[in-house]
Amino acid sequence: MEQVGSCGSNGSDGGSATGNKTNPIRVGFYDIERTIGRGNFAVVKLAKHRITKTEVAIKIVDKSQLDEGNLRKLYREVQILKMLRHDNIIRLYQVMETKDMLYLVSEYARQGEIFEYIARQGRMSETMARRKFWQIISAVEYCHQRQIVHRDLKAENLLLDAQGNVKIADFGFSNFWSAGRHLETWCGSPPYAAPEVFLGQKYTGPEVDIWSLGVVLYVLVCGALPFDGATLQALRDRVLSGRFRIPYFLSADCESLIRKMLVVDPTKRCGLQQVKRHRWMLTEAPCIQEESVFLEGAIRNEPDEAVNEQILRLMQSLGVDPVKTKESVLHQRYDHHAAIYYLLLER
Numbered sequence: 001m002e003q004v005g006s007c008g009s010n011g012s013d014g015g016s017a018t019g020n021k022t023n024p025i026r027v028g029f030y031d032i033e034r035t036i037g038r039g040n041f042a043v044v045k046l047a048k049h050r051i052t053k054t055e056v057a058i059k060i061v062d063k064s065q066l067d068e069g070n071l072r073k074l075y076r077e078v079q080i081l082k083m084l085r086h087d088n089i090i091r092l093y094q095v096m097e098t099k100d101m102l103y104l105v106s107e108y109a110r111q112g113e114i115f116e117y118i119a120r121q122g123r124m125s126e127t128m129a130r131r132k133f134w135q136i137i138s139a140v141e142y143c144h145q146r147q148i149v150h151r152d153l154k155a156e157n158l159l160l161d162a163q164g165n166v167k168i169a170d171f172g173f174s175n176f177w178s179a180g181r182h183l184e185t186w187c188g189s190p191p192y193a194a195p196e197v198f199l200g201q202k203y204t205g206p207e208v209d210i211w212s213l214g215v216v217l218y219v220l221v222c223g224a225l226p227f228d229g230a231t232l233q234a235l236r237d238r239v240l241s242g243r244f245r246i247p248y249f250l251s252a253d254c255e256s257l258i259r260k261m262l263v264v265d266p267t268k269r270c271g272l273q274q275v276k277r278h279r280w281m282l283t284e285a286p287c288i289q290e291e292s293v294f295l296e297g298a299i300r301n302e303p304d305e306a307v308n309e310q311i312l313r314l315m316q317s318l319g320v321d322p323v324k325t326k327e328s329v330l331h332q333r334y335d336h337h338a339a340i341y342y343l344l345l346e347r
């Protein structure tokens, strides 16, 4: 999803109505502010919840423009998003649907793409890159453990929230994987695609995410792509050769890790557990206290957690029915009640 510049104040992107302060464009309980992204048959708007005043990002899809295959892909993306609850993955709050339109209300990552950050600020220090990469690895491990493979990991899909935490976005190419069952769809963005994908070979799933993560790590610490080319054929040849330049400023440990991830033969490529145990990842290992906070974050995200009574009482004070809310959350209905609950929980 490419990012578009911010439009005028009321942010209408040439849509039918032009909202403004007195009569803003509304979708459900949300006031639409401006367009932040545009894909084929989809637009992403920044919006604000009228009751909780929380900023959200709403992906608006015109289903009438989609063929059977893309419609199936869209519903699989929604099904997968509903399964994911992790600090470093964009949260889905609410789904609204009409005959032709689908509205996905999600967490808004205020600082935008890591790609833009690198484009503006240049490469990251290895210390900063390590912190971001730990968050990325934690989120991807969470997906793989749930038999989900992302297949389009790239700097453009790694967003940053207001605190600079990584939020993985765009599960449009994600799918379910299992050992022994092969996938073969050509997915993702060419500079991040694994050699076996270029060769059209069958793959299991996690190993193509590992290759893309190797490219992501290279981009974070080098500020450039490891494999590039004037044409797709030139890029393909570079990827299949597995050869890439190591800048003088890269530490030996970081080079060692990247070389273990960017291995052409998928059976020899390292797995997520080896990445987590690598020297570079453990350098300046977070102190025990920080470590427990790190683990705690992962535990806090189980979807079947009990409903937070304090939030229900706060909602009651806002005039929102707590009984209906509890039901919506427990049945994962992704409706208005559940959205208000999640928006208040996340603050």
Ligand SMILES: CC1(C)C(=O)N([C@H]2C=Cc3c(O)cccc32)c2nc(Nc3ccccc3)ncc21
Pocket: 001, 002, 003, 004, 036, 037, 038, 044, 057, 058, 059, 090, 106, 107, 108, 109, 110, 111, 112, 113, 156, 157, 159, 169, 170
């Ligand atoms: C709903 C969701 C996940 C989404 O679909 N997008 C789009 C929209 C722009 C874009 C992109 O430029 C790259 C990836 C995803 C996207 C989102 N963008 C943001 N923040 C943002 C803020 C400033 C610039 C770019 C993105 N937060 C959440 C989302």
